[in-house]
Amino acid sequence: MDLSCLHDLKVTIDVNTPLSRHTTFKLGGNCPAIIACRDAKTLQETVLRLKEHSIPFLLMGFGSNILASDKGCSRVIIRYTSPAPLIHREGNIITTDAATPLDSLAAYATDEGLDGLTAMFGIPGTVGGAIAGNAGAYGEQIADHLQSVTVLRKDSSTATLDAGSIPFSYRDSPLKHNGEIILRASFALTPLARNVLHAKRDKVLQERKFKLDFWQHYPCAGSFFRNVSPSSNAGQRRAAGWFLEQAGAKGLCLNGARTYEAHANIITHTDDATAQDVYELSLKMAELVKAKFDIDLVREVRLLGEFKNAPNSDPAGYW
Ligand SMILES: Cc1cc2nc3c(=O)[nH]c(=O)nc-3n(C[C@H](O)[C@H](O)[C@H](O)COP(=O)(O)OP(=O)(O)OC[C@H]3O[C@@H](n4cnc5c(N)ncnc54)[C@H](O)[C@@H]3O)c2cc1C
The missing domain is CATH 3.30.43.10 (Uridine Diphospho-n-acetylenolpyruvylglucosamine Reductase, domain 2)
Structure with missing residues (x-):
């Protein structure tokens, strides 16, 4: 090419x-x-x-x-992606390039004595990826403190959107599907004492430690399925990992792909595994939950390219 x-x-x-x-x-x-x-x-x-x-x-x-x-x-x-944070502050507003690592944004806000992003510590990826998928943890999501997003549209124009005008939902947003590219984002944060923020950060990192340690040793993409929506049989939104564990998916294997013994919603694999093995394993996991609870798990991880047996893949076979 x-x-x-x-x-x-x-x-x-x-x-x-x-x-x-x-x-x-x-x-x-x-x-x-x-x-x-x-x-x-x-x-x-x-x-x-x-x-x-x-x-x-x-x-x-x-x-x-x-x-x-x-x-x-x-x-x-x-x-x-940018290895270095591209961020600046004006009052209690932080503006960052979407290529900035999410962890660097959380660290910058904390060091500046601004609260609102501590739950983002330890989530791998960029600010742009996090906004597109409304990433979050511990009941908080990145959209909670988002003020505005500057996007590059398909017609090559740029627009700054008020965050309130974007219908964010649990681990999703239109920006993940509509082909618009997030260039920059601004967050409206609240001042808080640095020692309190540092304690919040340490708590988050301690709680996430197993996921982070895991990632250093085993390839994965975090939770494979979204948590379960309250409108389903689940009553309140509950961890997909709980349903998977109850349905017997913990430690499930398919060729080189397997679910993690300590967390049934994380898939990892050995060197000889294929992406298709991972995908087929995820289908088995979803089947087990469907059979036991009559709940349809929704995939959080995006597929890139063609997979056998993939429903709803777009006509071009991407995403
Ligand atoms: C160990 C581990 C732990 C994880 N823990 C969590 C967690 O606690 N909570 C959570 O929510 N996620 C978690 N994840 C998943 C992942 O880190 C997040 O979804 C992250 O926000 C993805 O960002 P990314 O830059 O890697 O996006 P990518 O994976 O590169 O892309 C994901 C999607 O976002 C789109 N996208 C990326 N950048 C932009 C942009 N600038 N503009 C428009 N669209 C864009 C892509 O086109 C794609 O559709 C975890 C992953 C791992 C490996």
């Missing part, structure tokens, strides 16, 4: 590269190129030029919520 139209931009291009290198699941075949963009301006220009040259692309953040197909994908991937 000819990407010479990007030659003068500050991007890194890895051609014919396996998606397994760019997702925390560490699975997935080749894509024609991964284009790494580190700031909003470069991203905008990259998108513009790819469109001018009719080169189809997909956008990814850190790749911590994605299961990529063994067949890879035929589109180029723009990877929008």
Whole structure:
């Protein structure tokens, strides 16, 4: 694929590269190129030029919520992440580039004595990925303190949206589906003593320790399914992991893929596993919960590329 139209931009291009290198699941075949963009301006220009040259692309953040197909994908991937935080403060408002690591945003707010983002500590990924999927933990979600989001629209215009105008829901938002790219975001936070914030941070990190330690040793994408909605048989929203455990999914294996013994909603795998093994295992897990509770689990992890037996995959076979 000819990407010479990007030659003068500050991007890194890895051609014919396996998606397994760019997702925390560490699975997935080749894509024609991964284009790494580190700031909003470069991203905008990259998108513009790819469109001018009719080169189809997909956008990814850190790749911590994605299961990529063994067949890879035929589109180029723009990877929008920055190793360094791109953040500034005005009063109690923090504005950040969407490429910033979520953990760095939480750390910045805490060090500035601003409360509202401590639950985000330890969630891997970028601010953009977190907003698109309304990431969260311990009953808090990133949209809770979001003030506005600047997006790059499909027609290449930009718009700053009031967060209240975006219908965020549990681990979801239209921004995950409508092809708009989050460039920047502002958060309205509340002043709080630093020592109190540091204590909140330490508590969150302590509680998340097992997930974080796990991730260092075993590939995964966090919870595979969303928690269960209150309108179902579950009564109040309950952890999908609880239903999976009750249904006997803990330690379930399929070829090299298996659920984690300590947390039935996390799938990991050995080196010889395929992404299809992970996907088939997730179907088995959902079947067990359906059979025992008559509840349809909803996948939180996104599929990238083609999977056998995948319902609802879009006509192009992506996402
Ligand atoms: C060990 C571990 C623990 C985890 N714990 C949690 C947790 O506690 N809570 C939680 O909510 N999640 C958790 N996750 C899942 C994941 O970290 C989050 O969903 C994260 O917010 C994804 O961000 P990302 O940058 O990796 O997005 P990616 O996985 O790269 O992308 C996910 C989706 O977001 C879209 N996207 C990414 N960037 C943008 C952008 N700038 N504009 C528009 N769309 C964009 C992509 O197109 C894709 O559809 C965990 C994952 C792991 C591996």
